[in-house]
Structures are given as C-alpha cells and as structure tokens.
Amino acid sequence: MSISIAGTKLIEPAFEDILAAHKRIRPFIHRTPVLTSSYLNELTGAELFFKCENFQKTGAFKVRGACNAVFGLDDTKEKNGVATHSSGNHAMALSYAAAKRGIGCTVVMPNNAPKAKKAAVEGYGGFIVECTPSSSAREHALSMVVKQTGAEFVPPYNDLRVIAGQATCSLELIEDVSNLDTIVVPIGGGGNISGATLARNYMAPNISIIAAEPEQANDAYRSFKSNSLITDDAPSTVADGLKVSLKEITWHFVSNYVNDVQTASEVQIIDAMKLTWQRMKLVIEASCAVPLAVILKHPDAYRGKRVGVIITGGNVDMDALPWN
Amino acid sequence: MSISIAGTKLIEPAFEDILAAHKRIRPFIHRTPVLTSSYLNELTGAELFFKCENFQKTGAFKVRGACNAVFGLDDTKEKNGVATHSSGNHAMALSYAAAKRGIGCTVVMPNNAPKAKKAAVEGYGGFIVECTPSSSAREHALSMVVKQTGAEFVPPYNDLRVIAGQATCSLELIEDVSNLDTIVVPIGGGGNISGATLARNYMAPNISIIAAEPEQANDAYRSFKSNSLITDDAPSTVADGLKVSLKEITWHFVSNYVNDVQTASEVQIIDAMKLTWQRMKLVIEASCAVPLAVILKHPDAYRGKRVGVIITGGNVDMDALPWN
Numbered sequence: 112m113s114i115s116i117a118g119t120k121l122i123e124p125a126f127e128d129i130l131a132a133h134k135r136i137r138p139f140i141h142r143t144p145v146l147t148s149s150y151l152n153e154l155t156g157a158e159l160f161f162k163c164e165n166f167q168k169t170g171a172f173k174v175r176g177a178c179n180a181v182f183g184l185d186d187t188k189e190k191n192g193v194a195t196h197s198s199g200n201h202a203m204a205l206s207y208a209a210a211k212r213g214i215g216c217t218v219v220m221p222n223n224a225p226k227a228k229k230a231a232v233e234g235y236g237g238f239i240v241e242c243t244p245s246s247s248a249r250e251h252a253l254s255m256v257v258k259q260t261g262a263e264f265v266p267p268y269n270d271l272r273v274i275a276g277q278a279t280c281s282l283e284l285i286e287d288v289s290n291l292d293t294i295v296v297p298i299g300g301g302g303n304i305s306g307a308t309l310a311r312n313y314m315a316p317n318i319s320i321i322a323a324e325p326e327q328a329n330d331a332y333r334s335f336k337s338n339s340l341i342t343d344d345a346p347s348t349v350a351d352g353l354k355v356s357l358k359e360i361t362w363h364f365v366s367n368y369v370n371d372v373q374t375a376s377e378v379q380i381i382d383a384m385k386l387t388w389q390r391m392k393l394v395i396e397a398s399c400a401v402p403l404a405v406i407l408k409h410p411d412a413y414r415g416k417r418v419g420v421i422i423t424g425g426n427v428d429m430d431a432l433p434w435n
Numbered sequence: 436m437s438i439s440i441a442g443t444k445l446i447e448p449a450f451e452d453i454l455a456a457h458k459r460i461r462p463f464i465h466r467t468p469v470l471t472s473s474y475l476n477e478l479t480g481a482e483l484f485f486k487c488e489n490f491q492k493t494g495a496f497k498v499r500g501a502c503n504a505v506f507g508l509d510d511t512k513e514k515n516g517v518a519t520h521s522s523g524n525h526a527m528a529l530s531y532a533a534a535k536r537g538i539g540c541t542v543v544m545p546n547n548a549p550k551a552k553k554a555a556v557e558g559y560g561g562f563i564v565e566c567t568p569s570s571s572a573r574e575h576a577l578s579m580v581v582k583q584t585g586a587e588f589v590p591p592y593n594d595l596r597v598i599a600g601q602a603t604c605s606l607e608l609i610e611d612v613s614n615l616d617t618i619v620v621p622i623g624g625g626g627n628i629s630g631a632t633l634a635r636n637y638m639a640p641n642i643s644i645i646a647a648e649p650e651q652a653n654d655a656y657r658s659f660k661s662n663s664l665i666t667d668d669a670p671s672t673v674a675d676g677l678k679v680s681l682k683e684i685t686w687h688f689v690s691n692y693v694n695d696v697q698t699a700s701e702v703q704i705i706d707a708m709k710l711t712w713q714r715m716k717l718v719i720e721a722s723c724a725v726p727l728a729v730i731l732k733h734p735d736a737y738r739g740k741r742v743g744v745i746i747t748g749g750n751v752d753m754d755a756l757p758w759n
C-alpha cells in the first residue's frame with residue numbers, strides 16, 4: 112500500500128525490506144528471548160509470551176530501527192554522520208548504531224534533560240547539543256545541526272527505515288511463538304506498533320494487533336476512535352516513553368492496521384510494572400507495563416488466548432521508582 | 436569421600452546421585468538461562484556467565500534441593516508430609532515441592548516474619564506454625580510438629596538430599612558454558628556452594644569455586660581462614676539470605692573443596708545489586724549481588740577469565756530497596 116503525505120508518495124516496506132533490515136542489523140542486536148510466567152498465565156487465564164526487548168542492546172527495541180537506518184545509509188551519506196532529537200531510548204540507540212558504524216551522532220536534547228540520560232548518550236558515543244526545552248527550539252537546533260554538518264536526520268519513529276527495523280521485533284516473536292492470537296504493543300509515537308502491523312500483515316494475518324496506551328496520554332485512543340489524527344502536547348504519565356504522539360506515517364499504520372486501542376490508568380500501569388518486577392524478576396519500564404495493565408483490565412478479551420506482549424525496554428531510574 | 440559427623444558416617448553424593456536428582460526434579464523446575472552482559476564484561480575484563488536462578492520456580496534455586504528431598508521420599512514417609520523452619524526462600528520452595536507431590540508442608544516461622552513472606556508460603560500451599568523469634572523456640576516448635584505429625588524434616592541446607600539437589604544448578608551451568616575457569620557462589624548456609632563443589636569435582640575439576648560473602652556476615656571467611664567451623668548468631672547484612680551460618684555437612688564441603696572465600700562490604704553489595712538491575716535488567720536479591728561485588732573488588736583475580744556467577748534468587752521486597 113502506498114501512503115501519500117503532504118503530496119509525497121511513500122511506499123510501505125515490503126516483506127523483503129523487513130527481512131533485509133533483519134539481516135542488516137543482526138550483527139548489532141540481540142535476538143531477545145521470549146519469557147513466560149505460569150503465575151501471570153494463571154492470573155489472566157491467557158498464555159502470555161513476553162518478548163524481552165529490555166534485554167536488547169542499549170536496553171530497548173529502539174536500537175533495531177536506529178541500526179537499520181544507520182547501516183542502510185550509503186557511503187556518500189555516512190560521512191557526515193547522523194543526528195536526531197530525543198531525550199530517551201532513541202538517543203542512546205542512534206548513538207550506539209553510529210558508533211558501531213564508526214560515524215558521528217549528534218543528539219539534540221533539552222538543557223533540562225536528566226544528567227543520567229545525557230551520560231548514557233555520551234557513554235554510547237553520542238555528541239549532545241543542548242537547546243531550551245520546547246518543540247520549536249528543538250526543531251531549530253536540529254535543523255542547524257543538519258545544515259552545519261550535513262548529518263542525516265534519523266527520526267525516533269516517523270520514518271519508514273526506522274519502522275522497518277522495529278518490525279523485526281514482532282517478526283522474531285511470530286517466528287518464535289506459534290499460533291499467537293494477539294500481540295499487545297505499547298503505543299507512543301507508534302514506531303514499534305507500525306512495525307508489528309507490517310510483520311503481522313506479511314507473516315500471520317490472523318493475529319490481532321492491540322495498542323496499549325496510558326489513559327492520561329490517550330491521543331492514539333482518541334485518534335483511533337475518531338478516525339482522525341489527534342496530537343497532544345506534553346501529556347503527563349508515569350509511562351514516559353509513551354508521551355509522544357503519533358505522526359503522519361505511524362498514523363497510517365495505526366489507522367489502517369491496528370485492531371484496537373485499549374487504555375489503562377496510572378495505578379493500573381504501576382501495579383502491572385511492579386507485578387512484572389516481582390513475579391518475572393524483570394526490570395521493565397513503566398511504558399511496557401501498559402500491555403499487561405490492559406490485559407488485566409480487560410480479562411475477557413484475552414482469556415484462553417495466546418498473547419504476545421512486547422516488553423519494549425528496561426531503562427529505569429532506580430532512584431525514582433513510581434511505587435516509592 | 437565419607438564424612439563422619441557426631442559419630443555418624445555420611446557418604447558424599449556420587450555423580451550418579453546428582454544425575455538422579457536432576458532427573459527427579461526436572462519436571463518441577465526450570466532449566467534457567469545463562470545470561471551475559473557486554474557492559475559488565477568490559478567493566479571487569481572477565482567473561483561473566485550469570486546462571487539466572489532468579490527465574491527459577493518460586494524465585495530461587497532452593498526449589499532444586501526441596502524437590503529432590505520431597506520427590507525422593509518413599510511412599511511410607513510421604514504420607515505424613517514434610518516440615519521445616521525457614522522464613523525465606525526454602526520455606527516457599529518446600530511448600531511448592533510438597534504441593535507438587537500432593538503432600539502437606541508445615542513451616543515453622545517466627546511470629547515477627549514479614550506478612551509478605553507468610554503470604555508467599557501460604558500462596559504455595561504451606562501451613563505456617565508460628566513461634567517466638569529465637570533459635571530455641573524455632574527448634575522446639577519444629578520438634579513438636581515432627582512429633583505430632585510424623586512429618587519428614589527437610590532442612591534448608593545441612594542435608595545431603597538438599598545439597599545433591601542444589602548441585603544440579605552448577606551441573607547445568609557447567610554443561611551450558613564450556614571452559615569455565617571459576618564459579619563464584621554466594622555463601623550463607625552453604626547448600627548451593629556445597630553442591631557446586633560436587634558438580635565441579637565430578638565434571639570439571641579444574642574450575643575454581645569461590646565463595647562470596649558479606650564482610651558483615653563473614654563466618655565462612657573466618658572459618659575457612661582458621662580451618663575450623665565458626666558460627667555467628669544473627670549478623671546484620673543487606674544480603675539477608677546469607678545471614679545463616681555453615682553447619683557440619685556444608686562445612687565439610689567448604690573446608691575440603693572451596694578454593695577461596697572473598698568478602699565485600701555492604702556498599703559494594705548494594706552497588707553491585709543496583710548495577711545488575713540497571714544494566715542486566717534483572718531483579719536479583721542482595722545476596723546474589725555478592726559475587727559481582729567480590730569480582731569488582733578483586734579485578735586482578737578475574738581479569739581474562741571465564742567466570743560463572745550463580746544468581747541465586749530474585750525475591751525482593753520492592754517497597755524496601757536498599758538504595759532508597
């Protein structure tokens with residue numbers, strides 16, 4: 112299917128593109144394990160299969176899309192490096208990918224970003240350009256970086272190269288777990304779930320793809336129900352990886368291919384996060400507790416089913432746990 | 436080798452006994468994964484292989500020994516059930532094992548044990564008998580239980596059936612990771628490390644077995660260095676699974692077969708625990724952060740080596756993390 116955005120026609124990645132992405136990134140990523148919990152299976156009445164991207168390089172699935180973009184650059188483009196704006200997992204992922212290719216990576220971050228996040232980006236070799244904390248300042252700073260350095264902008268999610276990379280996460284899950292009925296994916300900007308719909312469309316069209324979103328950052332839910340893209344500015348939620356909104360490209364995949372969007376409250380998200388830590392012994396971000404939270408909230412929708420759950424990442428500030 | 440304790444001769448489990456234990460318990464336990472971390476490898480200059488018993492049934496390796504004891508009972512003994520005293524992982528493990536065999540399990544616990552631990556034991560089907568919090572009260576209560584019910588006492592660690600079960604943990608590690616130079620094991624009562632020495636002796640005699648102990652509960656260290664069993668009463672350490680002391684049987688294995696005992700401070704243990712949570716995304720107990728703490732403290736002893744690390748368990752009170 113082709114996507115027309117602002118007069119530009121974009122072609123959806125083909126299955127071959129996703130397979131090529133997987134081959135391209137394989138040396139730089141982990142094939143993460145799929146874990147199960149008999150306790151959570153009993154609790155939900157479903158069979159849950161957790162795809163553990165918290166064990167992924169840089170601690171999150173983002174490295175898949177970043178590596179696909181970076182290693183897909185041709186030689187003329189690579190010399191100027193890559194750039195992005197992010198204060199989260201994409202910044203670390205892109206820094207890691209660029210370092211692996213041996214090219215520069217500039218990350219625009221707000222000057223009030225936590226020190227630990229800056230240190231993490233620098234730890235992976237990224238170069239930080241600070242800006243005042245606003246969308247306009249961020250975009251201005253990024254455009255200046257690109258202008259001055261010729262760096263290739265790799266967006267956090269609204270990008271087909273990135274989406275093709277993220278699709279490899281569900282590709283592996285579908286390969287490793289037979290006969291899934293459903294895959295539940297946290298939704299923020301929509302990069303991971305866009306990739307999930309592609310993998311599903313090509314590999315196992317009967318699987319339902321459910322987006323899991325915080326009630327307090329429910330732009331995808333409202334967009335989906337009203338069938339028109341709604342973007343919110345700076346919602347507040349403990350699931351801080353999901354504060355960002357869908358954009359044109361990810362909205363294309365969500366509006367056309369996602370089967371439903373379900374939401375959970377802050378308390379439900381924190382409870383599901385804590386339960387996963389306690390019972391599965393996995394450090395997961397609040398963002399990827401949202402799928403378990405919606406499963407626990409809507410038991411009838413999942414009982415008796417084989418359900419994939421994408422654990423998107425495990426980068427957590429241990430000094431600021433949400434239940435303390 | 437035979438062990439003479441209080442005039443009774445005990446025969447060390449043979450390799451066949453450990454293989455039989457493994458076969459006996461296999462339906463009831465996980466073969467836990469061995470995980471690695473490129474970050475921790477770079478930090479230590481060693482290759483570390485983490486045997487993740489935090490993913491084990493009931494959240495700790497203890498279920499191996501408990502299952503071996505319970506499923507090794509003959510039919511005449513099984514009808515009266517099993518009993519133990521423990522306020523920790525052994526209590527849950529024995530309750531789980533007994534429930535799997537369909538027999539009763541009575542656990543003597545001090546009346547000031549945390550509610551969460553009592554709930555966990557009851558959740559696995561154990562029946563709790565409370566006593567006042569002292570060693571003498573505990574032993575008295577246990578002997579009363581055994582007298583009244585005829586239950587088989589399954590000690591937490593000072594028991595050859597239990598030790599043969601725990602040996603399967605290092606057996607799997609040695610099977611799964613070739614050419615290990617060293618295995619570092621937390622030491623409390625010494626059940627796990629006794630099993631580790633057995634597996635090593637039979638399978639790979641060149642591997643060094645190092646005991647890792649909190650400085651503040653260093654009875655094994657002092658016993659090892661003075662070559663005589665020293666037991667302390669109620670030491671204080673964040674590694675609460677390691678407060679107990681060696682007893683006659685585990686001392687036999689430690690004194691004869693352990694290559695060295697190394698200790699770490701409270702701060703070093705907490706730092707290693709937090710580092711493991713942050714970098715490996717694993718919820719581990721403070722007790723099993725002691726091996727990484729001693730590795731970080733003695734880098735020259737481990738640099739360039741292939742080092743197995745036993746992550747003994749992941750049962751942590753999320754509301755009382757030691758760095759908060």
